Every structure is written in C-alpha cells, then in structure tokens.
Amino acid sequence: MSSADHAATGAATAPHRAGAAPRRAGAGFGALGLAATVSVLPLWLFWSDPEPRRTAILVALGCALACVGGVAVCQRAAGGRRPYATIAVAEFSGSEGAGGPGAAEPDGPPRVLPSRRGMQGRSLAWYLGASTVLVTLFALVTGTPQRPGHMQRIADAGAEFAIVPIEKVSDVQLHDPSKGHDYYTSTAVVRLAPGAGRVPVTATVHPVTPDRPHPGGKVSVLYARAHPGLGALAGDERSLGDALEGSTMRTGLVWIVGVVWAAGIAFSVVILSWRRGFRSFSRLGQADIAVRGTCLGPAVVRRDPGEDPCLKIVTASSRTAHFLADVTEEHVPDSLKGQHLWLCWDARRGAGGGRFSTDSTSAALVSDDGWVMHGMLKVDEAQTMAAEGVSVEKAAAGNGEARPLRLWDPRSAWVLYMAPSVFVLAAVLIGCAALLTFDIPGFWRWVTGIAGAVAGLALGFVAMSAPYPSELRSAMRSAMSSEGTESS
Numbered sequence: 005m006s007s008a009d010h011a012a013t014g015a016a017t018a019p020h021r022a023g024a025a026p027r028r029a030g031a032g033f034g035a036l037g038l039a040a041t042v043s044v045l046p047l048w049l050f051w052s053d054p055e056p057r058r059t060a061i062l063v064a065l066g067c068a069l070a071c072v073g074g075v076a077v078c079q080r081a082a083g084g085r086r087p088y089a090t091i092a093v094a095e096f097s098g099s100e101g102a103g104g105p106g107a108a109e110p111d112g113p114p115r116v117l118p119s120r121r122g123m124q125g126r127s128l129a130w131y132l133g134a135s136t137v138l139v140t141l142f143a144l145v146t147g148t149p150q151r152p153g154h155m156q157r158i159a160d161a162g163a164e165f166a167i168v169p170i171e172k173v174s175d176v177q178l179h180d181p182s183k184g185h186d187y188y189t190s191t192a193v194v195r196l197a198p199g200a201g202r203v204p205v206t207a208t209v210h211p212v213t214p215d216r217p218h219p220g221g222k223v224s225v226l227y228a229r230a231h232p233g234l235g236a237l238a239g240d241e242r243s244l245g246d247a248l249e250g251s252t253m254r255t256g257l258v259w260i261v262g263v264v265w266a267a268g269i270a271f272s273v274v275i276l277s278w279r280r281g282f283r284s285f286s287r288l289g290q291a292d293i294a295v296r297g298t299c300l301g302p303a304v305v306r307r308d309p310g311e312d313p314c315l316k317i318v319t320a321s322s323r324t325a326h327f328l329a330d331v332t333e334e335h336v337p338d339s340l341k342g343q344h345l346w347l348c349w350d351a352r353r354g355a356g357g358g359r360f361s362t363d364s365t366s367a368a369l370v371s372d373d374g375w376v377m378h379g380m381l382k383v384d385e386a387q388t389m390a391a392e393g394v395s396v397e398k399a400a401a402g403n404g405e406a407r408p409l410r411l412w413d414p415r416s417a418w419v420l421y422m423a424p425s426v427f428v429l430a431a432v433l434i435g436c437a438a439l440l441t442f443d444i445p446g447f448w449r450w451v452t453g454i455a456g457a458v459a460g461l462a463l464g465f466v467a468m469s470a471p472y473p474s475e476l477r478s479a480m481r482s483a484m485s486s487e488g489t490e491s492s
Contacts, residue, residue: 135268145453
C-alpha cells in the first residue's frame with residue numbers, strides 16, 4: 005500500500021470534531037434548564053398564594069424535564085452516545101504532524117485567542133445548579149405547600165385574630181426546655197364573639213402560653229367572626245401570621261435558607277476562580293508572558309487538596325511546567341507528544357505573594373497547527389519561567405496575518421457523551437421535587453426528599469465522572485486491593 009493510501013485510510017478512520025449543532029443545543033438546553041431549576045426556590049419562598057405557586061413551580065419543573073428530554077433526543081439524533089475520550093481526541097483533528105519535531109516555528113504567539121468564557125460559564129452553571137438543587141430540596145421538604153385544612157376553612161370565611169376569654173382549662177403541662185423559657189401547654193375552651201345579632205359560641209383550642217392558663221384568663225386565637233362555628237386556632241400573628249398568608253416557611257427559616265443559598269453562590273464563584281480563573285484570556289497583552297516549549301504528554305501534579313491532571317511541557321532550557329487541564333492519556337492522540345507550542349500565562353495573578361495570593365494563574369497552550377487549550381499554571385512554575393519567557397505584546401508585534409485558531413473544548417459537546425442514567429436520575433429528581441409541592445404526610449415527605457437528594461447526588465457523580473471512566477475503574481480497583489491487603 006502506498007503512502008497516499010495510508011494517508012487516505014488514516015483520514016477515513018480519524019475521528020471528526022463535534023459540530024456546532026450539539027454544542028449550541030447543549031448551551032441552549034443547559035441555560036433553559038438552569039433558569040427553570042433556579043426559579044423554583046424563589047417561587048417556593050416568596051409566592052404566598054398556594055395554588056398559583058404550585059402551578060408555577062410545576063411549569064418550571066416541566067420545563068426542566070423537557071430540557072432533559074431534549075438532550076436525550078439530540079443525542080439520539082446525532083447517532084447515539086459517544087465516549088468522551090473519542091470526542092476529546094477528535095478536538096485535535098487536523099493536527100497530525102503539523103506541530104511535530106521539525107515543524108517551522110511561527111513568528112510568535114498570537115495576540116487573540118478563542119475565549120474561555122464558555123468553559124467558565126458551564127463550570128459556574130454546574131456549581132450553581134448543584135448547590136441550588138440541594139437547597140431547594142431542603143426547602144421543599146421542610147416547608148408547607150398549603151395552609152392546614154382547618155386554617156384554610158377559617159381563612160376562606162374571613163379569618164382574624166382576637167383576644168378571647170377562657171372558660172375552662174384542662175391538661176395543663178409545664179415544659180422546661182434545656183434552653184429558653186418555661187412554657188405551658190393546655191386544652192382550653194374559649195368563648196368566641198360572633199358577628200352582630202348572633203349567639204356567642206365556644207371552641208376548643210390548644211394554646212401555648214408563658215404563664216399558667218386559668219378560667220377567666222385570655223388567649224389569642226384565629227377565627228372567622230362571620231362563621232364562629234368553624235372553630236378557632238390558638239396563636240397570634242407572630243406564630244400563625246406566615247401560615248395564614250400562605251407562606252411555605254416561617255420568616256426565620258426563610259432567612260436561613262436564603263443565607264445558605266447565598267453561601268452556595270459565593271462558594272461556586274470561589275471554586276470557579278480556583279479552577280478556571282475569572283479572566284476570559286481571549287486577548288493577550290503586556291502583562292502576559294509566553295515561552296516556547298514541547299509537549300511531553302499527560303501527567304498528574306500534586307495540588308491541594310489532591311492530584312490534578314495536566315500536560316507536561318518542557319522549555320528550551322529544560323525547565324518543566326505542568327499545565328493544569330482536564331486531560332488524561334486517553335483524551336489525547338499519540339501525536340501530541342513532541343509537538344511544539346507556545347505556553348502563555350497571566351504574569352499578574354498571584355505575583356503579589358501575599359497571604360491570600362492565589363497559587364495558580366490563567367494559562368493557554370497554542371499549538372503550531374492551530375488548536376488552543378485553556379487551563380491554569382502554578383504560580384511558582386510561572387515565576388521560574390518568567391526570565392526565559394517573552395512579553396506576548398512584544399513577541400506578537402511582528403506577526404503577520406492572524407492564523408485561524410480552534411478551541412480544544414470537548415466538554416462543550418456534553419450532549420453527546422452523557423450516559424442514559426443521567427437522564428433517568430434527572431427525571432427522578434424532578435419527579436421528587438414535583439411531589440413535594442403537594443401536601444403529603446410528614447414521613448413520606450422526608451422519604452421523597454431523601455430519594456430526591458440521593459438521585460441528585462448520584463446524578464452529579466455520574467455526570468462528573470463521565471469523562472474519566474477508566475480512572476474511576478482503576479481507583480476502585482486500587483481501593484478494593486488495598487482493603488484486601490489490609491484485611492489479610
């Protein structure tokens with residue numbers, strides 16, 4: 005077979021990069037699903053009318069479920085699920101030999117790079133979505149979807165608070181909590197004042213009072229003056245006001261949920277800064293440095309709190325840099341080893357060396373054949389290579405016409421590699437949330453909430469581990485072998 009035949013065969017079997025359609029579909033369904041998911045919590049906390057609130061939440065959850073179905077349909081229309089490794093390798097398509105040993109060195113690094121905003125947006129959306137789902141499930145479980153039946157009947161008849169006299173008291177009990185003030189619970193018969201021209205009626209209530217109740221005393225109740233025969237509920241605006249207005253949770257608990265949600269948002273931003281940085285790194289300037297290097301292939305580098313995958317880059321002076329990126333051996337073609345490229349990084353981030361200075365900075369690899377990979381670079385390695393590097397602004401000044409660059413971003417095609425179990429778990433999670441909008445008994449309410457939390461955690465695990473199935477299998481085998489060694 006001739007060399008031309010070999011080339012034709014290689015081109016025929018080489019994987020092709022995912023097109024723009026699945027990437028756009030992923031971005032669209034992801035944004036719509038996130039918006040629908042995030043809207044559930046404020047609707048639950050702040051909309052006081054039970055029926056319209058439930059309808060709005062079910063519509064939002066239905067929209068999220070439709071997005072899940074849309075992703076499954078797109079995956080099927082694209083030919084079915086593909087392994088993440090195949091998609092990742094295909095992102096290098098067209099690079100065969102172009103940047104290998106002996107390739108002509110370009111004049112300098114480019115000034116303009118494909119932006120990492122899409123990668124940052126997906127990461128932030130994932131962190132926000134995960135924290136919002138957990139907080140929302142807690143709020144749905146601990147909240148009350150509608151007024152209790154007795155209160156609803158009183159509210160429909162025109163509820164109002166009143167101080168009424170006690171006629172008879174029984175079952176008085178003193179409670180001495182470990183913290184707080186003592187209080188009394190009792191069963192009291194109270195006399196309700198009816199509307200004009202009607203006979204007074206009595207009702208049995210169960211008040212909670214700081215002082216011992218007695219006949220002739222007074223207690224606050226909620227009742228309908230026009231229909232006193234509906235009975236009454238012991239309590240005042242402080243204890244019953246939120247429920248009467250239709251709120252799902254008391255004001256104090258709403259504040260707790262809101263603070264936890266805000267903490268989750270802040271934590272998501274911190275994680276984004278640590279993993280990806282805030283800068284889009286799309287236009288390189290005078291504060292950015294580039295160094296010429298050769299790729300030695302994937303490796304693992306120690307980074308608190310564990311180990312991170314990276315690409316090992318060696319410079320002309322034999323200095324080694326570990327380019328932090330989500331890439332392993334099965335995600336790159338063999339031809340990547342030995343390729344020449346530019347390593348560019350932001351020299352400002354972490355340069356202060358202060359107590360709260362970050363340990364990594366935004367970086368990018370620019371291959372001679374046109375692919376660009378965004379990642380991070382440890383600050384100490386960046387400072388070590390700074391003397392060898394050149395200012396991108398100066399090095400790029402003599403460049404001719406900008407060459408086309410393509411972004412290595414296999415996760416943007418996540419629609420193609422998600423496992424079917426992700427869709428099933430997402431549907432179970434949405435179904436549990438929908439059930440919690442109805443007034444189901446307390447025990448089954450917690451069972452439903454726990455089932456939703458388990459489904460959510462399993463969904464997060466399966467979705468995050470999709471790009472690394474072999475690493476998970478090897479880690480599980482190592483864990484099992486270590487347990488066997490310890491037991492023996």
